[in-house]
Amino acid sequence: MKKQILEFLKTILIFSFGKFKKFTLRFKKTKTMKDMMIVYYSEAKSARLTGKKVAWITSGGPVEPLLAMGIIPVYPENYGAMIGASKMGGGLCEKAEAMGYSSDLCSYARADIACATINGGPLQGLPKPDMLVCCNNICGTVLKWYEVQARYFNVPLFILDTPICHTEYTPEIAKYVRSQFDEYFAFLESACKRKFNYDRLNEVLLRSFQTQVLWQEILDTTTNKPSPMTAFDAFFHMALIVTLRGTPEVIDYYTALLATMKERVTRGIGAVPNEKYRLLWDNIPIWHRMKWLSQKFASQSACLVADTYTSAWCGTLKYVSGDNPIDSLAEVYTRIYLNIGVDEMAKMIIAMIDKYDVDGLVLHSNRSCKPYSFGQLDIQRIVEQERGIPCLMIEADMADERSFSESQISTRIDAFMEIIKEREETSKK
Amino acid sequence: MEKITEFKNIITDSYAYCRKYKEETGKKIVGYTCSYTPEEIIYAAGALPFRLFGTNEGIHLADANLQSYCCSLVRGILEEGLSGRLDFLDGAVFPHTCDSFQRLSDIWRINVAHKFHLDIVLPVKLNTASARQYMIDILEKFKKDLEHALSVKITDAMLSDTIKTYNQIRALMRKLYAIRAQRTEIISGRDFHSIIKAAMIMDRPLFLKTLGEVIAQIEKAPGGEIKSDAKRIVLAGSICSHPDIYDIIENAGGVVVWDDLCTGSRYFDGVLDEKASPLAAIAQRYLDRPICPAKHAGLTDRGENIVRIVRESKADGIVFLLLKFCDPHAFDYPYIKEMLDKENIPCMLLDMEEQLPAAGQLQTRFETFIQIL
Numbered sequence: 083m084k085k086q087i088l089e090f091l092k093t094i095l096i097f098s099f100g101k102f103k104k105f106t107l108r109f110k111k112t113k114t115m116k117d118m119m120i121v122y123y124s125e126a127k128s129a130r131l132t133g134k135k136v137a138w139i140t141s142g143g144p145v146e147p148l149l150a151m152g153i154i155p156v157y158p159e160n161y162g163a164m165i166g167a168s169k170m171g172g173g174l175c176e177k178a179e180a181m182g183y184s185s186d187l188c189s190y191a192r193a194d195i196a197c198a199t200i201n202g203g204p205l206q207g208l209p210k211p212d213m214l215v216c217c218n219n220i221c222g223t224v225l226k227w228y229e230v231q232a233r234y235f236n237v238p239l240f241i242l243d244t245p246i247c248h249t250e251y252t253p254e255i256a257k258y259v260r261s262q263f264d265e266y267f268a269f270l271e272s273a274c275k276r277k278f279n280y281d282r283l284n285e286v287l288l289r290s291f292q293t294q295v296l297w298q299e300i301l302d303t304t305t306n307k308p309s310p311m312t313a314f315d316a317f318f319h320m321a322l323i324v325t326l327r328g329t330p331e332v333i334d335y336y337t338a339l340l341a342t343m344k345e346r347v348t349r350g351i352g353a354v355p356n357e358k359y360r361l362l363w364d365n366i367p368i369w370h371r372m373k374w375l376s377q378k379f380a381s382q383s384a385c386l387v388a389d390t391y392t393s394a395w396c397g398t399l400k401y402v403s404g405d406n407p408i409d410s411l412a413e414v415y416t417r418i419y420l421n422i423g424v425d426e427m428a429k430m431i432i433a434m435i436d437k438y439d440v441d442g443l444v445l446h447s448n449r450s451c452k453p454y455s456f457g458q459l460d461i462q463r464i465v466e467q468e469r470g471i472p473c474l475m476i477e478a479d480m481a482d483e484r485s486f487s488e489s490q491i492s493t494r495i496d497a498f499m500e501i502i503k504e505r506e507e508t509s510k511k
Numbered sequence: 512m513e514k515i516t517e518f519k520n521i522i523t524d525s526y527a528y529c530r531k532y533k534e535e536t537g538k539k540i541v542g543y544t545c546s547y548t549p550e551e552i553i554y555a556a557g558a559l560p561f562r563l564f565g566t567n568e569g570i571h572l573a574d575a576n577l578q579s580y581c582c583s584l585v586r587g588i589l590e591e592g593l594s595g596r597l598d599f600l601d602g603a604v605f606p607h608t609c610d611s612f613q614r615l616s617d618i619w620r621i622n623v624a625h626k627f628h629l630d631i632v633l634p635v636k637l638n639t640a641s642a643r644q645y646m647i648d649i650l651e652k653f654k655k656d657l658e659h660a661l662s663v664k665i666t667d668a669m670l671s672d673t674i675k676t677y678n679q680i681r682a683l684m685r686k687l688y689a690i691r692a693q694r695t696e697i698i699s700g701r702d703f704h705s706i707i708k709a710a711m712i713m714d715r716p717l718f719l720k721t722l723g724e725v726i727a728q729i730e731k732a733p734g735g736e737i738k739s740d741a742k743r744i745v746l747a748g749s750i751c752s753h754p755d756i757y758d759i760i761e762n763a764g765g766v767v768v769w770d771d772l773c774t775g776s777r778y779f780d781g782v783l784d785e786k787a788s789p790l791a792a793i794a795q796r797y798l799d800r801p802i803c804p805a806k807h808a809g810l811t812d813r814g815e816n817i818v819r820i821v822r823e824s825k826a827d828g829i830v831f832l833l834l835k836f837c838d839p840h841a842f843d844y845p846y847i848k849e850m851l852d853k854e855n856i857p858c859m860l861l862d863m864e865e866q867l868p869a870a871g872q873l874q875t876r877f878e879t880f881i882q883i884l
């Protein structure tokens with residue numbers, strides 16, 4: 083088990099290894115990401131022996147109630163990212179296709195559905211779930227995917243239905259989602275055969291919100307020039323805010339990470355040597371090409387300083403209010419980035435463009451993720467109109483490496499960087 | 512059956528029908544995208560609900576807003592919107608179903624200007640008490656939004672009247688389905704398809720009246736029994752906007768006796784309780800009706816419903832029309848296929864892109880399938 087995780091971490095760490103070494107040095111007192119992930123997955127995998135329950139949960143789902151009940155949360159999407167990074171996505175997707183699932187479906191879903199039947203992927207399968215928790219604030223795919231798994235594992239499925247806020251978060255939505263949180267607590271009570279622990283939930287929530295504040299601060303260190311980290315680093319460090327927010331260890335980890343970043347800022351150390359251009363990334367990373375992409379951009383002195391993906395885990399902090407954190411949950415989980423209208427998303431992107439002072443926008447048109455990708459063409463147009471910065475759209479898939487056209491994308495990135503350079507030069511004149 | 516010609520004429524150029532209708536009646540026309548639209552409320556507001564079918568031909572304007580990996584239904588509807596051909600619409604209504612429709616609503620709001628744009632953000636699960644309450648709450652909100660958009664007041668009396676009309680239409684359509692399941696020769700599949708389509712476009716009371724006349728004629732006319740060697744087929748999927756499929760199946764020795772389509776039985780199923788409060792009745796019908804795979808009402812209810820349809824219509828086999836890039840249907844297909852296999856019900860999967868495969872090729876595929884039945 084330990085060996086598999088190490089193997090996997092090696093593969094995904096290689097791309098940022100140089101920088102990572104520096105980070106690890108400063109992490110002597112705190113645990114490293116590696117340690118934490120090993121502990122986490124080992125615990126999850128041995129849940130049967132320790133008598134703990136395991137819940138599979140969607141990446142945007144409310145994990146805090148699970149932690150409050152001592153249930154181990156497991157994220158198939160996080161595993162999907164690992165599968166993508168280890169370039170195992172193509173093979174697993176093919177297996178799902180042989181099972182009758184169309185090749186046009188989300189590759190996380192395809193990979194996970196296949197994995198479950200053969201214990202595949204870098205960790206040889208996820209621990210079997212005792213229950214499934216599906217929150218559709220990210221997409222409709224998760225609903226169908228979790229239905230498949232609920233039939234396969236024959237375990238109870240809880241659906242937290244968070245209606246999309248095309249233009250507004252209405253009182254009807256607020257009431258509906260709030261009442262579902264009570265249903266969620268009741269679901270956990272019956273799954274664990276014990277009373278729900280509201281005090282624990284409040285503690286976990288406070289820590290979770292605190293972690294989100296920290297995460298936002300870390301992401302904001304990239305407003306500095308040069309930027310102390312890139313979006314690729316954020317893609318790496320985000321694993322904890324997704325899987326373990328609400329635990330004390332994560333607070334320690336991010337506190338240390340923030341200190342490291344601040345120190346890099348004071349010492350003027352940039353993540354990309356000679357940072358000249360600053361870019362914003364939209365959509366889920368192309369996990370199987372992280373190293374290639376980060377080198378590609380770095381070689382052009384371009385730093386991806388921010389992205390719309392990792393910031394999604396702290397973007398709704400503004401909705402936390404009042405004395406009772408439980409009452410904020412409905413709004414916090416409903417108004418996330420993917421669950422709002424395209425024009426609203428464009429506004430947020432423009433705000434990020436200003437905040438991080440970027441010179442160009444790179445949009446990953448992700449065949450796997452329709453709610454994230456449809457609307458990008460409008461976002462691109464709006465950004466071009468409102469801010470006049472160059473935009474590049476590349477079509478790929480986050481975890482299925484089979485359809486990636488490296489030469490074509492490479493040429494397009496070169497052409498895009500040319501435009502950015504020219505723009506820079508004319509503006510200097 | 513000259514009455515059927517009336518339906519056929521309307522659907523051949525439904526846009527012309529709407530323009531003329533508007534001119535003659537002065538009524539508003541409201542576009543809508545799927546069978547989860549509470550049409551009853553639109554009609555009660557004095558407007559004509561007009562189902563958007565999109566186009567299967569020459570989608571190119573939509574390329575500027577939607578990537579190629581979006582289903583052709585959504586792309587085709589956007590194409591029509593962007594082209595200006597729908598300029599007779601006063602507004603459009605988007606009930607929430609799948610991710611693609613969800614984003615279509617946003618893109619439409621940004622790019623296609625009609626007088627109003629309304630979302631009905633339906634619950635995704637339909638089997639809990641809170642979802643039922645939420646459904647009623649948002650129908651109430653939709654009613655208010657529509658009153659505001661159309662500057663009308665929708666009274667309970669108007670709603671009750673409309674509910675009666677819709678109940679009658681749906682009852683007659685179910686009757687027509689039942690007749691056709693026995694006497695398939697009485698109306699060709701293509702004509703049957705025209706009637707269904709007209710039901711989503713035509714002035715509803717007029718449709719009801721004409722449909723009543725058609726059924727009366729059919730009931731009087733003798734014969735039309737299904738040919739003894741014809742194989743009975745059920746069609747399943749999202750929408751079927753290719754009437755050719757009915758012809759091709761018939762030429763291959765089969766006949767469509769029932770369906771599980773959004774433009775089909777899912778649209779007509781379910782009765783509105785005329786004694787309940789109108790919005791509660793509309794909500795309840797959605798909770799009871801067979802679902803679209805973008806909704807959740809249990810883990811196996813769709814499969815069970817399809818098996819039931821096959822049994823009740825005494826079908827020999829089932830054809831799945833799977834629109835390329837349609838996630839909800841693609842996710843359901845494997846488990847439903849497994850259920851059908853267990854029941855020994857033969858099924859065929861037809862992957863559909865924007866355009867159908869060449870007719871000859873399709874005919875051969877259907878013939879091969881029908882031979883094994």
Ligand code: SF4
Pocket residue numbers: 159188189190191220221222223224366450451452453454
């Ligand atoms: S990648 Fe997109 S479609 Fe797939 S699970 Fe995530 S949000 Fe849903």
Ligand code: SF4
Pocket residue numbers: 582583584585608609610611612749750805834836837838839840
């Ligand atoms: S349900 Fe399928 S066919 Fe219908 S709009 Fe959505 S993706 Fe397209």
